[in-house]
Amino acid sequence: MSCSLLARLWPLLLLLPGTLAGPGVRRFGPRGPGGSPGRRPTDSGSGQSSAGVCKSRPLDLVFILDSSRSVRPQEFSKVKTFVSRIIDTLAIGPEDTRVAVVNYASTVRVEFPLRAHLDRRSLQRAVAGLEPLSTGTMSGLALQTAMEQVLTVRAGARGPAARIPKVAVIVTDGRPQDQVAPVAARARARGIELYAVGVGRAPLGSLRSMASAPLRDHVFYVETYGVIEKLSSRFQETFCAVDLCALGTHQCQHVCVSDGDGKHHCECSQGYALNADKKTCSAVDKCALNTHGCEHICVNDRAGFYHCECHEGYVLNEDKKTCSAQDQCALGTHDCQHMCVNDRSGVHHCECYEGYSLNEDKKTCTVQNKCALGNHGCQHVCVSDGPNSYHCDCYADYTLNEDKKTCSAIEEARRLISSEDACGCEATLAFQDKVSTYLQRLNTKLDGILEKLQEHESGQSHH
Template sequence: ADQLPGHRGGSCCRFLCFPQQLLPLITMKPLALVLLSLLFCLSQAGVNKHRPRSAAARGQNETTVQNKANPCKAVPLDFVFVIDSSRSIRPNDYEKVKTFIVNLIQFLEIGPDATRVGLLQYGSVVQPEFSLNTFTSKAEVEQAVRNMRHLATGTMTGLAIKYAMETSFTEEDGARAAHLHIPRIAVIVTDGRPQDTVEQVAAQARQAGIQIFAIGVGRVDMNTLKTIGSEPHSEHVHLVANFSQIETLISVFHSKLCGGSETCELVDHQCQHTCVSSPASYRCKCREGFILNPDGKTCKAEDLCAEVDHGCHHFCASLADGYECRCRPGYQLNLDLRTCSKTNHCADGAHGCEQEFVNTEGSCVCKCRTGFVLRPDGKTCKKVDPCADGNHGCEQDFTSTEDSCVCRCRAGFTLRPDGRTCQSESDRPPHHGGRVLYQMGGRRQSVPT
């Protein structure tokens, strides 16, 4: 039989392999020899198939996500890690965080035109390790992560978020221009309560378009994490019991960022109506009858009134599905749906006025005839007392008539010609042949009675 290249410790024919121990059996019957050799070769193949690879073949002794069988289809990202490096994190736990970062980036395609990765760690101060434009390959990022040194100081989480927003995600530090709509992702890992305020600065970062994943380890207040993370919190806020469990989040990020996830699902797009994903970006779209505002996010109704000859008598109002004519207050739209006529609010007879009514611009108003005033109910009338206002000027008594107030004098007095004052009858001038004598200016004058 021919010897196969590289085979040692046995003999091989072109189709069957058997060890040297079986060579003496070559005198056996041919059929038995064939069966025995075949069984031996199959058993050896099974052993080789299930034999684990050596540590040297595996490479580094750590869990690393490999994606050759299931490549990630993540869109390009601007991805920044914000790592708590406070003194409360033990050295071996700090190494677990570094391993977590290395494993997480395994399923990302890193490059200038793909995903860019930056990292900063913080304690009492912020220490940027590398920016989004520092490295262009995954190997460079991995090496930089492994070379990180523990700060072991305070926990100024708010300061770190502020730095990420104002520096890490700027074009100067490698973030791509906002109009390209590259999702901006920040992953914050912390194990303690912040020593500064985070609510306001985290809200500002989210408003700036940064999608924040908040990962808490150990006894971290969940409400604080929710204050930091984006919504929905079920997808962006995660709490694990210890640093050994942080590896369980790798699958969470893999399903979120990979598997053909749409860009609209990865970013806080703030589209008022609809977000439309594209292979590496997204765009906002408005519903029918609306157009996109210059901000690229909000929508406004199309101004059809400016584009058509609407023929509206008063006003034209654009709607989502067209336009309509409207009238000024006090007017109503006619049956032609274009012209307007003054509204007669009294026409239906439901005004309830006792005497008279007047149609005004906005309603039907009740009125009373002369000599009457409107009661507080605004509908019924009562007779006016001409003397009630006290302006009659009567010296003694007065009496209300149909339409006026008449002065009267008490017994022994008579009303003077002014109709208001009274004089004693004893003071009246004597009668002379049907004439009354009045003393006028020092001389007497006769006046007919």
């Protein structure tokens, strides 16, 4: 078979299943995989598909475009459309995806770095303004330039701490004229993910040598530039993460949290803990777990909910967890009938006024009968005069001494007086008898006078 005939049959041979293209290569023609028509997602301007559940991951993305002489101007225009449609599906911005373009042939030119265009409109204008270069296919040099001059922090890429993937998409239709495999190996070793897109007669071996593993997900092929735009939807699927939380297929009982890259995890509402199945939730007794943070007392309200309380004599602070001592005597909340006495912070006791005793309730008071209590001090008899009041009396033939508590016998007192001053006593007694006799006589005269006055008044009333 002549070389000219093989060249004409090459596109047809690549369309036959299992021929030449071999395993590990995604082939796309005028129709998509499985015979379904190729389609691009509706542009929502937000980096999401029309389904609303495919959100692009943040990327540091560089397109490395072959614009050698074999790529005619109208074909290079198709490449720009392909790039623009991929950009349509990405969230572009300083915190989202940043895009750069490297244009190469026999020379390499960085058309714009990652930091140059941080919004979609500006980025697409820059892509539309790209122009092809000339002869040559220096794929290795182009990849080396992207690695050293584009995917660096100085040129606008995010640092390692940001954990933003570094991605390069190489589009070529020819055989590299330099060593590309060692450069690609160094790029992969640095963590750069490489996609190889071959058009027409691009050698499969060189595509595989450039791409990352698995090759099935990183090597793409189309027969002509006329259908390269069909690949834009495939890159949308590649660069997007399906949000299972938004789809509602997560099976989380409470909360679904998207982690990105199509991954998610389940969480539970406050007061619940995730079960071993990582999907369902069980109520947590926080008081029992001792994770409540209450200073004094934790009280369960219902499953998974609680509140804090304080010991008697303390009040809950504004943080609803700690407690401060209350001066209940000062607050007037003590319930003591007579007196409230503070013992220490927040603790008190009740006392009664003198003459009263504290009842069993430790709050109210009852009047004391000091005669009954036996602490009156009376030698003979204690007589209660009222609440906390009394006086002392003596038995018959005894008299109360000046101390108002002790008693002395009367006869003994008289003997003492007689022996001390007998004469004085006789004179006193004689004088007392004389005065008594005089008073009796005076009373008799007064009685006679009163009778006469009564008779006179009776006569006057009769007339």
